[in-house]
Amino acid sequence: MKDFEYHPAATVDEAVSLLSAHGERARILAGGTDLLVQLREGMREADLVLDVKKISELARLDYAPATGLTLGSTTPCYQIYNDKTLTAAYSALADAAHIIGGWQIQSRASIGGNLCNSSPAADSIPALICLGAIAHIAGPDGRRQVPVSEFCTGPGKNALKRGELLVALQFPASAKHSGSHYRRFIPRNEMDIAVVGVGSWVRLNAAGDKIEEARIALGAVAPTPLLATEAAASLVGKAPTEANFTAAGELARKIAKPISDMRGPAEYRVHLVGVLVQRTLAEAVTRAKKNV
Amino acid sequence: MANYVWPKFGTATVIGKRHDRVDGVAKATGTAKYAYDINPAGMIIARLLGSPHAHAKIKSIDLSPAKKVPGVVEAVALKKADDELLFQGEEIAVVAAESEAAAAEGVAAIKVEYEVLPHFVNDTDLAAAKAAGMTGKGGKNISLAKEPGDDDDEDEFTEKEINRLLKESAVVVEGEYGIHMITHMCLEPHGSTCEWKDGKLVAHLSTQNVSGTGPQFAGPLGITADDVTVHCDYIGGGFGSKFAADTWGVACAELSKKTGRPVKLMLDRDQELKIAGNRPSGFLKCRVGADKNGVITVWDSEQWGTAGAKPGVVSEKVVPYVYEPKNRRVISHTIKTNRGLVRAWRAPNHPQACAMSQTAIDDIAAKLGLNSLDVFKRNLVHVANGKAEVYAAQMDVAARLIGWNDKWHLHGKGPKKGSIVEGLGLAIHTWGGGGHTSKCTIRISPDGGVSSTLGSQDLGVGTRTAIAAVVAETFGLTIDDVQVNMGNSKYPASGPSGGSTTIGGVSESNRRGSLDALDKLLAVVAPKLGVTADQLEAKGGRIQVVGSPSKSLGWKEACSLLGMNAIEAQGEYVRGSKDAKTGADSKLSNSQVGGVQMAEVAVDLDTGVVKMKKFVAVQDVGTIIARKQAESQVYGSVIMGIAYALFEEQIMDQASGAFVNCEIADYKLPRLGDIGDIVVEMYEPESEYNRGVVGIGEPPVIAPGAAISNAVANAIGVRVSTLPMTPQRVLEALKGRKA
DSSP states (O other), rough: OOEEEEEEEEHHHHHHHHHHHHHHGGGESSTTTTTTHHHHTTTOOOOOOEOOTTTTTGEEEEEEEEEEEEEEETTTTTHTTHHHHHHHHTTTHHHHHHHHHHHHHTTTBHHHHHHHHTTTTTTTHHHHHHHOOOOEEEEEEEEEEEEEGGTHHHHHSSSOTOOEEEEEEEEEEHHOEEEEEEEEEESSSSSSOSEEEEEEEEEEETTTSEEEEEEEEESSOOOOSSHHHHHHTTTTTSSSHHHHHHHHHHHHHOOOOEEETTOOOOOHHHHHHHHHHHHHHHHHHHHHHHHH | OOOOOOOTTTTOOHHHHHHOOOHHHHHHHHOOBBBBGGGOOTOEEEEEEOOOSSEEEEEEEEOOHHHTTEEEEEEEEEOOTOEEOSSTTTEEEEEESSSHHHHHHHHHEEEEEHHHHHHOOOSSHHHHHHHHEEEEEEEEEEOOOOOTTOOOOOOOHHHHHHHHHHHHHSSSEEEEEEEEEOOOOOOSSEEEEEEEETEEEEEEESOOOOOTSSSHHHHHHHHHHEEEEEEEOOSSSSOOOOOOOOHHHHHHHHHHHHHHHHHHHHHHHHHHHHHEEEEOOEEEEEEEEEESSSSSEEEEEHHHHEEESOOOOOOGGGOOSBBBBBEEEEEEEEOOOOSOOBOOOOOOOOOHHHHHHHHHHHHHHHHTOOHHHHHHHHHGGBOOOSSSSHHHHHHHHHHHTTTTHHHOOOOOOSBBBTEEEEEEEEEEEEEOOOOOOEEEEEEEOSSOOOEEEEOOOSSSOOOOHHHHHHHHHHTTTGGGGGGEEOOTSSSSBOSHHHHHHHHHHHHHHHHHHHHHHHHHHHHHHHHHHHHGGHHHHHEETTTEEOOOEEEEHHHHHHTTTTTOOOOEEEEOOOTTOOOOTOOOBOBBOOOOEEEEEEEEEETTTTTTEEEEEEEEEEEEEOOBHHHHHHHHHHHHHHHHHHHHTTTTOOOBBBOOOTTOSSSSSTTTTOGGGOOEEEEEEOOHHHHHHHHHHHHOSGGGGTTTTHHHHHHHHHSSSSOOEEOOHHHHHHHHHHTTOOO
16 A cells, blocks of 8 residues: 545535546545545555545435435435435435445445445445436536446446546435345345446336336446346336236346356356346335335 | 372263353453564564565665664665575565664665566466476375286276276266465464573564574574573464564574564565465365266366465375265376465365365266265265264254255255345265374462463463363362463463374373362371371362261362462373373373354355355364363364455466565455354263363364355355355356356
8 A cells, every 4th residue: 555645625516626636536425435445455546635525515415205305425324224215215325335245334425425436245335226316427527417327337447537536416206105125146145346237126006916117227237337237128017016016027137248257157146137026026016005 | 199080970070061162352352462462661663564566586685774764763685685585575674663664664774676587376277387387296196905916017006996986986076176375364464573682582472483493583682592482472363374484583593683672574465475374275176986876986076276485285095085986086286387385274184185185076977967975974984083983963053053964955946035045055075183292380379369370372272271270170179269361481381382282282281180180189188187188178278088078178279288388290291192001091191173154155146256145163172171261172173164265365467476465355254144053063872971172273164165065065056166266266266258
């Protein structure tokens, strides 16, 4: 680990100007649970570590049932799953927040940081995608928005350009009769990196016997998290049955392009996509039926 | 001379009771100092450069760029041009610097030119290893009830006889079983902090061999062992891998000498995994014949595996494991690979042998549609270690504790709940565990203070607590009254902690020394109470006349009669020694234990995940000294067993020869949520107590692999041939494929 400068930014503008000046040699510090390890292990280097936790705009958490949630990018995981309202409205996000590391990590690690680290196996990203979250970005050319489904561009790479930082994640209001679930497959019971992760969101009709809308996102099976469009579309207008979930799982498997590595061969990971799509849909539907 | 025995069964007041560890608070609060925590003033940090290649020759080494890095104080090469590197991570050079970062930068700056050579890391495929010329001479374990005639060729006769017996068997199981190489994964990596004082070396070393490591430093450094003090108060795991000073330990001492400053060199996590010890892999192919009741009639197997870059293999002498049918042929082959070197791993040979052979016994039950417990019991006729009756009794205890009779179903015939099926399995084990050679000094001070001093160590056993219990029992005191001084090679020498020998050894020396010291005290007290010494006993904190407790002195008052002269007695035990007068075996310690373990698992047929539901370990142990610590050994062993049964594996990249999961996140050990409910039951009828102390650090780690594999086979109806039974291997087995 090489020596670096540490600087806590007070405003978004200050952060943007420092990031613009230093480019790749500046690294953003939020919870630090990825960055500190990467610096220590020599996986990343930095001349400047820019602490953004003191920027109040990044720490905001605004929720209203009618308008939805704006989640500041430095909000740590525990703040989500400790909030019953948020957990009910954005269950998949709470599911993910609850299993990223242990509770010490969850007390520091932010959802924004998990997204910006852009690991293909990041737990929060399939949850964000299935919930339709939008990334709000500030940069030298002003503000812009990018759907989280388009945010990641490769392992460790994303849409942020030189000088840009993630300000907040915005979630649409939680619709009635909707429910979501994130689940990952890991060989152990807890604290492991996802071999496959799946986030599913569904909205049912009032009777609860028909799927009106669905979104399915896959993690750890491609260079970036994936939106399984065809699989989700196959469910629209259908009954929420195990057979339909399994069929959606089959379609989702088609877009999974995992590598074979020490976590398992590609064939096995593709198989797990089907299992997890089916299981996350079943749980999302159960939750949707309770959301009236 | 004292009579060296334990109190009669049921009369002990301290030994065999439940005591918190005497150093538990120090360990839990962080005041306990491990080698990693020793930071003398002026200390510098050293780091090690390891080979990036699995097999290479060094063309040149240039340390000068490292020496130019700001903060670097010294660099030393451990290899020279033309040296061959046999595995990834093999030690090349060390760099000492003012900071960890500078040391790392220094290591990165070293210029080494390599000639990369072809590597071989595949240990699963015997034919491939033979083709590559990487196999070596193994051994044979052949026994036949029928003897060859004078004119018979022995090999031909064996072949014929084995085939005849197989043909005549009611059932033949043909199977393949395997267990991958794992590492020791000590939480505290190997390493030391070394400093020189007046030309003498003090090595604060993470070691399970306090009294025996001095000469290993002395030789290469050109000093005598008297000039070395090895110090280790606490150790964060060893499991058989920390007996030596190691090249990096000697290098640390050398850097300290060169720089005139204390130096700390602890391995990085990946180095700890790559170079600080492996357990050999084992793969076995067999044909096993049995009668219609599942009793083995003939065993025929061939096994192979690797011990890394030097030849070695799981011993064929312990295959088939514990069960030794009279008709058997076991042949082993070694495979040399470009993988790290083997070190003793908790019960060397036994866990692999158990996992490779007691699985086949379970498959006999499956093939015949029999209850596995019945088959394991019936085969006790083949047990040659004299413990068949103990195993039978332990099986009954274990079966009751796990609810075997209620939960049992035939292999693959259990009910399915969703995608979940459940199963039961068992296995048995054996181990020696006789005490090692140990010396100690027992001291009774005139103020009543009591201490034991010896060059032993606490490998996690709870050695201090056990010693305090022995001494307190002998003096009629409590364990809090006893000061135990350990962890220094200047103390009376005690054996290394290996082979489950520690508790037997230190209990011997401390009981002997304490009884001798007590004799001396009683001789001083006797005139004061107007009796002879042999009429006195130490009990309840007093020295009293046997049968007339009112005639007594409190411990302190009794000790005050010593005036200015403390009592010091040397306790000594030589491993395996007999009583000098009677020639009888020691009554204080013994060896040879057995144990029965049963596992209950749930398997998800969709994902292949195996969940531990319950694990029962029934263990005999002779005289128990410190009960909680003895139980703790079993808990730890079972968890370690679950680790290698389900998770732990050294994963090698065949293309590069790299050990790819050498990180704490990727080298999978179970989490708390993975171990299920563990039930530990000591098997301890009076006959066991009367045997004397036997160590049990290793035996309970032997059977989990086979027991859990058998439980999985019982649940899903097919055998997952190789450990660890990862979800992927379970799914492959369900598809009828080998993984």
